[in-house]
Amino acid sequence: MSESGLASPRQIANRINAHVLSKNVGTTTSFPLRNPSVKNNYPPNDAAFTSLTDKLLKVCINGEWLALNSASMALTVTPSSPSHVLPINNNSNDSLTHHRRLLLCLNECKSISQLKQIHAQTLRTTSIQNPDTFFLYSRILHFSSLSDIDYAFRLFDQIQDPNSFMWNTLIRTCARSTESKEQAILLYNRMLKEGSVMPDKHTFPFVLKACAYLFALSDGEQAHAQILKSGFGSDVYINNSLIHLYSSCGCLEHAQKVFDGMCERSVVSWNVLIDAFVQVGEFDTALRVFNEMQNLFEPDGYTVQSIAGACAGLGALSLGMWAHAYILRKGDADVASDVLVNTSFVDMYCKCGSLEIARQVFERMPKHDVTSWNSMILGLAMHGQAEAALEYFDRMIRSETFLPNPITFVGVLSACNHRGMVNEGRKCFDMMIRVFKIKPELEHYGCLVDLLARAGLINEALDLVSNMPMKPDVVIWRSLLDACCKKNASVELSEEVARQILDSEGDDCSGAYVLLSRVYASANQWNDVGLVRKLMTDKGVTKEPGCSSVEMDGFAHEFFAGDTxxxxxxxxYQVLDVIEEKLESMGYQPDFSQAPMVDELNDRKQHSLRLHSERIAIAFGLLSMKPGMPIRIFKNLRVCNDCHKVSKLISRIFNVEIIVRDRTRFHHFKDGSCSCMDYW
DNA sequence: TTAGGGTTAG
Structure with missing residues (x-):
């Protein structure tokens, strides 16, 4: 994995080739589309069921509505409107009927204040310890816990011997809430300690969910031991929760072990495992598991969302398109219109270089939310379409439906950054703080520092860094050093910035050494260049070799520099010669500013620039691509200045669009230009 | 009453 979270071309190549070989197909349409499974025959034909609550079913038999609960209490309901529920024996005042009435009131109640009134009425007329009213209190607990956890806790503490349902109700609510997840684990431990009721198969998934969210691995492991002790070791729900727990805590081996040990699995088991691999960036493994799963289960919305994530990571456009087509052809309107599923496709198309399709998917989504807007804005920023990103941001604010969040501003600021829009960037940063009351985070400062530094305002960038409320990280120092290098800042300043990087970066500081050697080279301090190079050799620092890949008919072709x-x-190489001739005839001068071997002769350097992996990939693209189709290239490092210049020229000379995804962003080379302002 | 979901700088 590269540090940006994007896959390396080698990973992409392996993934695509392995996938194509395993399927023995080369194009998207050849992926097998399984028939949707036949839905079970529910509801039955002779009665229409509508679930009113979990425990109370409204049943219509022969035109008459009946409300039933699990204790088989039958109540008549007026035929015209099921919401007007009248208990049988309406005139009777026996206690059972009273309970029924209260229960119905509960089911119909709309607010916590109504609920509290019903609760008060219950307390006045029934005994909390009366076993007949136990169910009533369970319902009150259930409803109150949804909106007022403290109230539910107080009620719970009044109950002498809560049953497992009540324990589970409270644990479930805590596990689902955002703030009280710790309480779920505490309650579970209290349950074990008190010992009057043992956790059951409903308890564990809630507890494990809380552990997974809190990365509470040791609590989760203890629960796992208890699960095995209690004989729930083969429960599908519990095992799925365990897989999720272990994958959330980064223990993929444990997750896989639980999965392997399951004698029965559901589609969720597969989804959780697939997503576990996607989350850690093991996209190839995720896709391999997905291939296995396809023979056994129908993928659902969760599956395709994970697959879209894997494709986004790999830049595997054709497989991503297949997943999208699959969902559309499956015809499940709920899944096809799901905000989360669609957002993952928007993200996938952006990261696979198809911005236009991403926009179409976004525009056709029946509903949006903050994240879908963010994905679109970030996607546009990534492609250097700052104006469009700002337009979308404007639309988002004007809709007044969603407030931008910190991530929205990362997108907006990075859009400004890629186009060198200093004033807009400053304005957005200010707007974020003053209008939307968002406290800037490291990422926001990072965007602004980079924007200022690239614009040559290095002192302003340094001021910002020293006034930041948090410690700058390596990324910020690196963008400062990069700018020092490109803007010919003083050697002293560059050295100081480089020192900060070497102090904070630990093992991965090859970038800093390379930049520093360039600083010395541009100042003609050749001795220092030699010293840095020696230091690199002594420390065993190596530069990651550049590699570019091109996907052609479902196969990935990868190239290293000078690859033969x-x-x-x-x-x-014949095409490379043609390119060379045409470039020369257009007066092209090589840009050596980033050529690695500063002490070599110019012609050698030119030779090495000419054989950069990206140039070879473009040559291969020109040779093999169908006319009119863009050449799509993935590069593991950033595109160097010279390749950027050459790519622009090639797009004009050969009238071809070249789309390059490098380690941070996309470049669209067309008609001799590129929208990005990162190069000069 | 039970499990699984998306977006973050260079």
Missing amino acids: SHPQTKEI
């Missing part, structure tokens, strides 16, 4: 391993090497 491809079967079409001869033709590729």
Whole structure:
């Protein structure tokens, strides 16, 4: 994995090739589309069921509505409107009927204040310890816990011997809430300690959910031991929760072990495992598991969302499109219109370089939320479409439906950054603080520092860094050093920034060494260049080799610098010669500013620039792509200045669009230009 | 009453 979270071209190549070989197909349409499974025959034909609450069913038999609960209490309901429920024996005042009335009131109640009134009425007329009213109190607990956890806790403490339902109700509510997840684990431990009721198969999933969210691995492991002791070791729900717990805590081996040990699995088991691999960036493994799953289960919305995430990580457009088509063809309107599913496709299309399709998916979504807006804004920013990103941001604010959150501003600021829009960036940063009352985080400062530094305002950027309320991280120092290097800042300043990086970066500081050697080279301090290089050798610092890949007919072709391993090497190098001639005829001058071997002769350097992996990939693209189709390239490092310049020229000379995804963003080279302002 | 979901700088 590269540090940006995007897959390396090698991973992409392996993934695509493995997938294509395993399926023995080369195009998207050849992926097997399984028939949707036949839904079970529910509801039955002779009665229409509508669930009023979990425990009270309204049943219509022969035109007459009946409300039933689990204790088989039958109540008549007026035929025209099921909401007007009248108990049988309306005139009777026996206690059972009273309970029924209260129960119905509970089911109809709309607010916590109404609920509290019903609760008061219950307390006045029934005994809390009366076993007949136990169910009533369970319902009150259930309803109150949904909106007022403290109230539910107080009620719970009044009950002498809560049953497992009541324990579970409270644990479930805590596990589902955002603030009280710790309480779920505390309650579970209290339940074990008191010992009057043992946790059951409903208890554990809630507890494990809380542990997973809080990364409370040891609590989760204790619960796992208890699960095995209580004989729930083969429960599908519980095992799924365990897989989720272990994957959330980064213990993928444990997660896989639980999965492997299951004698029965559901679609959720597969989904949780697939998502576990996607979350840690093991996209290939995720897709391998998905392939296995397809023979056994129908993928659902959760599955395709994870698959879309894997495709986004790999840049695997064709597989991502297949997943999208699959959902559309499956015809499940709920899944096809799901905000989360659609958002994952918007993100996937953006990260796979198809911005237009991303926009179409976004515009056709029946509903949006903050995250879907954010994905679109971030996607546009990633493609250097700052104006469009700001337009979307404007639309989002004007709709007055969603408030922007910190992530929205990361998108907006990085959009400004990619286009060098200093004033807009400053304005947005200010708006975030003053209008939307959002406290800037490290990422926001990072965008602004980078924006200022790239614009040559290095002192202003340094001022911002020293006034930040938090400690700057390596990313910020690196963007400052990058700017120092490109803007010919003083050697002293560059050294100081480099020192900060080497102090904070630990093992991965090859970037800083390379930049520093460039600083010394541009100042003609050749001795220092030598010292840095020696330091790099001594410390065993190596620069990651550049690698570019091109997807062609479902296969990924990858190239390293000076690569001669491809079967079409001869033709590729002939194309490179043609490119060279045409570039020369247009007066192209190589840009050595980022050429690695500063002490070599210029012609050698030119030779090495000419053989950058990206140039070879473009040559291969020109050779093999169908006319009119863009050449899509994935690069593991950032595109260097020279390749950027050359790519622009090639797009004009050969009238071809070249879309390059590098480690941070996309470049669209067309008609001799690129929308990004990162290069000069 | 039970499990699984999306967006974050270079």
